[in-house]
Amino acid sequence: MSIPLDKLIDKEGNIYEMTCVAIKEANIISATSIKDEIEESGEKVVSHVLTQVLNDEIKYSLEEK
Numbered sequence: 001m002s003i004p005l006d007k008l009i010d011k012e013g014n015i016y017e018m019t020c021v022a023i024k025e026a027n028i029i030s031a032t033s034i035k036d037e038i039e040e041s042g043e044k045v046v047s048h049v050l051t052q053v054l055n056d057e058i059k060y061s062l063e064e065k
């Protein structure tokens with residue numbers, strides 16, 4: 001699962017927030033066996049999760065502080 005660079009560039013929304021979501025989700029996944037499945041397919045966990053965020057496969061909301 002790879003995402004074209006133009007999709008990242010053209011994505012509306014806060015890329016910083018999306019990246020933070022991907023990193024947090026990647027930390028969670030890294031503690032599970034799903035990490036091994038992702039890496040066996042030749043991908044990196046953060047890249048895999050960021051692709052899911054950009055494809056709207058992972059839904060998130062921001063908490064106000």
